[in-house]
Amino acid sequence: MPRRVVITGAGALSPYGHGVAPLLAGLGANRSAVSHRPELGTIPGLRCQVAARVPAVDLAVIPRKARRYMSAMSGFATLAAEEAIQRAGLTPEQCQDGQTGVCIGSTTGSTLECEDFFRDYLVNPDISRLKSTHFFKIMNHSCAANVALALGTRGHQMAPSAACATGTVAIGLGYEAIANGHQLRMLCGGADEYHPLTSAVFDVMNAASVAYNDRPTCTPRPFDRQRDGVVCGEGAGILLLEDLDEARRRGAPILGEILAYATNTDPGSIANPDALITRDCMARALRQANLAPDQIDLVNAHATGTREGDIAEGQAIGMVFGNRVPVQSLKGHLGHTMAACGPLELIGVLHMIQHNCLFPTLNLDDPDPDCGALNLVRETCQAQLDCVLKTSFALGGVNTAVVVRRLSE
């Protein structure tokens, strides 16, 4: 019998700032975290000049010996992980018993650190100037390793990399580790640091927002007719997942229960999602959760504001849920925080469940009928929320869906 898994802590480093509180305040105020970035205008060929950057954060609060292996993304992840365990009522020492693992990914290792190395190396290929700590910032599991070392955890260490679905895949793997009885607690999530190359990846595919450089808060525009692409961002979102019995034993705050995690692959295209396969992923999550579509109270969509992606997702949602279930995306608020987007948005979902309130999709002024006849949330409203299905998708054909609900007996 699988173990039941609950979420008992959350930590955030988002474009709204350091902490869950500013994240929820920004979402609650329907304030855009996107800004114009004039420095992007100096890069030939890069048309997108908007991004959702994390405000200045003092990573020096992390002790030097832990920080020396960290690029910004690992620093973000460490601060968010510390907040998650603190909010869960734990100390780092209580997470050092071998029963707490870490599953945190990023889309890549640190691009900034790679750039620094090659800027020097390509001019003068001599490694005698290379510090011993440099590689630890570039390796693909840098965030997971750095969080584990900073907190002293001794359990699992996993670092999935699945582009924009990374954070949700991490939550899924952590959920499975606890459900299967391998760990009692898992710190799960994703982190990324902004680099112009991230925007460039989408810009060259004509999937980045380029028409709102003079109106940055008006983009991205999930499900809107005038949407024109992704706005890249950065941050870290970390959730502490815990075995339900263990959480109850220690009287932990329980933010919600994870009922299901489903994932599948769309082999047809590395970049363009297929609505039918996306539909299958959501349906699989419902089967796993043993729920009918009409038992879902909200779909928190991945919906990044691209032309093709929003259509495929909207059609898939329509096929599974019809037009009854409210649907919204938080990308209009947060931009696309890459590996962090799944967990950051899930923190927003848990808040909505707790308060029975729905955040709208920011910048959704004119719903695009090509996305299907959906019940799109367009203004903040109250509604009974118990079960939510949350999706994340990624380049490479990665589809994921998580079902969370208010804890019931």
Add this chain to the structure above:
Amino acid sequence: MTDEQVIDLVNRTLAEEFELNLADLTPEAHLITDLGLDSLDFVDMVVVLQNAFHVSLREEPSIQQIRTVGEIHQLVIAKKRELDAQS
């Protein structure tokens, strides 16, 4: 470069790299027990000193035996003099 200038630059380089107080960088200060450095820090100490003084320290036989700030001062002073003599 005078010996005093070498010592000053060594101290400022180590203080910046390892976030140390300059006042703690006394000649008798032990790198491990007093300043808290470890093996990875030793590697990076050599890198930052090489970059600061444009000398090669990595292959110096005595580098493995160094334990105090004063021993670093003496090694770098010796390397600078050697370099100056060659030029």
